[in-house]
Amino acid sequence: MVDEILVMTHVTKTFGQGHTALTAIDDATLTVSRGRFISIVGPSGSGKSTLLTIAGGLQRPSSGHVQVNGIELTDLSNAQVTATRFHQIGFVLQRSNLIPYLTVYQQLALVDRVARRGERKQKIHDLLDSLDILALVDKYPKDLSGGERQRAAMARALYGEPSLILADEPTASLDTGHAYDVVRLLAEQTKKYRKATVMVTHDMRMTESCDTVYRMKDGKLSRQ
Template structure:
């Protein structure tokens, strides 16, 4: 079993060419291990989200290497990248992105359907129970609070049993109390299920539960 889940080595991302070129990420290196909750904090436009999309193979770096579970993403074709994202990465976004006409239970069951396997009812119950939302299983997103929707989104991300969880501003649409609650849950689940998690946020208050905190500014990544 690989302990280092996400490894980024000297990653640079440049948009455009010549005098109009914009460097979004400037020689960034990062390692996230199993069971580790890492936060990247920085202002809007600092390159945080670009770093996350490159971590997921949604963009390719201009230079440098990105590996997940020892597999270098630059060596994979688009179809292989898509398969890796489905099996190895769980996403928690600023808005929960739950499917509005599916119940919380059905959101997780859909993961099994896409994977062409039988619904794992007991596993669904266990994941919902671990996030203290089993009582919400039959509710639709419109019937949930913002914090409950984000817990459901975390449940969906965990249910596929990914090695890596990428959270992009997961608390931005929540009030402070619910925001702290969501981050605490995300950190707990990371350690309980031995995942590697990277959360990007503009709010330094949300980094208290982190094992390691980085700062991103003008595309440069440094340990805080």
């Protein structure tokens, strides 16, 4: 079992060419081990979300290397990156991005369908129970509060049993109380299931549960 789940080495991302080139990520190196919850803070436009999309295989770096659970993403084809992302990475975004016509239960069962395996009803119920939303199993997204939608999105991200959880401003649309709840649950699930979790946020108050805090400024990543 690999202990270092996310390893980013000398990652650079440049958009455009010549005198119009913009360096969004400037020689960033980051390692996140199993069971660790780290956050990346910084102002809007600092490059932190771009770094997260590269970590998740949604963008390729201009240079440098990205490994997830020992798999070198920069060596893979687009199809192989997509498959690796499905099996190894869970995303929790600013907006829950739940499918509006599926119940909370069906959001998770869809993961089983895409993976071409039978529904694991008890596993779904156990996970929802651990996030304190089992009572919402038959509810649709429109019937949930913002905090409940984020918990459901977290359940969907965890259900595929990924090694790496990437959370991009997961509390931005929530009030302070629900925001703290979501971060606390991310921390608990990271420890319980031995995930590696990276959370991007602009709000330093949300970093209290994190093991390590990094700062992003003008594309440069540094430890807080």
